[in-house]
Amino acid sequence: MVLEHKDYRHIPVMLDDVLRCLEPVPGKVVVDATLGGGGHAGAILEKLQPGGKLIGIDQDDDALEAARIRLSSFGSSFKAVKANFRQISELIKGFGMSGIDGLLFDLGVSSFQLESPDRGFSYRDDVLLDMRMDKDLSQTAADLLRDLSARQLAEIFREYGEEKWAGRIASFIVKYRSRHGPVLRSGQLVEIIRDAIPAAARRRGGHPAKRVFQALRIAVNNELDSLKSGLDQGVGALLPGGRIVVIAYHSLEDGIVKERFVEGARGCVCPPGIPVCVCHKLPVLKILTRKPLYAGQRELAENPRARSARLRAAEKLA
Numbered sequence: 056m057v058l059e060h061k062d063y064r065h066i067p068v069m070l071d072d073v074l075r076c077l078e079p080v081p082g083k084v085v086v087d088a089t090l091g092g093g094g095h096a097g098a099i100l101e102k103l104q105p106g107g108k109l110i111g112i113d114q115d116d117d118a119l120e121a122a123r124i125r126l127s128s129f130g131s132s133f134k135a136v137k138a139n140f141r142q143i144s145e146l147i148k149g150f151g152m153s154g155i156d157g158l159l160f161d162l163g164v165s166s167f168q169l170e171s172p173d174r175g176f177s178y179r180d181d182v183l184l185d186m187r188m189d190k191d192l193s194q195t196a197a198d199l200l201r202d203l204s205a206r207q208l209a210e211i212f213r214e215y216g217e218e219k220w221a222g223r224i225a226s227f228i229v230k231y232r233s234r235h236g237p238v239l240r241s242g243q244l245v246e247i248i249r250d251a252i253p254a255a256a257r258r259r260g261g262h263p264a265k266r267v268f269q270a271l272r273i274a275v276n277n278e279l280d281s282l283k284s285g286l287d288q289g290v291g292a293l294l295p296g297g298r299i300v301v302i303a304y305h306s307l308e309d310g311i312v313k314e315r316f317v318e319g320a321r322g323c324v325c326p327p328g329i330p331v332c333v334c335h336k337l338p339v340l341k342i343l344t345r346k347p348l349y350a351g352q353r354e355l356a357e358n359p360r361a362r363s364a365r366l367r368a369a370e371k372l373a
């Protein structure tokens with residue numbers, strides 16, 4: 056079964072908090088760096104009218120198509136662009152703009168991507184292990200599982216999945232490969248992971264394949280490097296008073312967001328005891344959320360995806 060654009064279902068996470076923190080008002084320009092099906096974007100666009108503009112970025116053609124259909128009534132106030140958000144600076148310059156008033160990142164994959172069997176993200180169905188958000192990328196998850204050594208696989212599972220059994224799972228994959236050929240399907244991988252993790256440990260911490268699938272997805276899409284670069288460029292592109300809002304879904308993402316915000320909010324970094332500042336570093340951000348915000352009980356009951364969401368927001372200083 057292949058899901059079609061009309062089937063694009065993804066409930067925008069923490070929408071009220073996004074709108075409150077982003078403060079979109081008529082006439083302003085906002086970039087949604089993770090457009091998806093346009094759920095957040097549609098609500099932001101309503102607040103930007105009249106006279107405002109939203110530029111939506113996504114690296115997934117299906118998401119862009121769904122968003123273009125959903126937001127067509129906004130006419131020229133809405134533009135959808137296929138790109139990786141690590142290209143934000145050049146995109147903004149390409150639109151002839153000197154800066155933007157708001158920027159949203161709603162990270163990770165959409166429910167539509169997760170539930171589309173042909174995209175290969177799911178450990179719950181038996182699907183081909185693709186996991187590319189951008190189908191133009193050359194390497195799929197199955198390619199990584201075929202080409203990488205046990206050491207390289209273990210490193211990915213440990214670093215991107217925080218998987219305790221990384222080494223054991225990697226060596227089971229390599230053993231499987233040499234006996235039965237490449238691991239192409241999620242069903243095969245789930246079985247290998249189940250065999251590799253001792254029974255007692257398998258009963259803790261959710262689905263036993265969750266962390267390895269997360270790790271492979273991050274590696275295939277080079278997600279963490281894109282995030283660092285996208286955040287730096289995005290903060291650089293904000294006009295004074297502009298807001299940035301980021302929703303992260305796991306601690307690796309959230310750690311990067313927190314670190315970037317704290318760094319942006321820090322002034323002088325001269326060693327203590329220096330009589331006069333020589334670094335001349337000025338804060339560029341004011342953090343609006345000292346602690347991350349989480350979805351409320353009502354939203355959690357309606358949208359299980361919101362369970363792992365943490366939202367951070369900051370304002371660009373003059």
Ligand SMILES: C[S@@+](CC[C@H](N)C(=O)[O-])C[C@H]1O[C@@H](n2cnc3c(N)ncnc32)[C@H](O)[C@@H]1O
Nearest residue numbers: 067089091092093094095113114115139140161
């Ligand atoms: C959680 S969904 C966004 C859903 C959206 N906020 C909505 O309400 O419909 C994340 C989207 O970001 C896209 N994405 C993730 N990383 C990206 C990147 N580095 N560059 C561009 N798009 C990215 C994914 O393809 C996916 O469509």
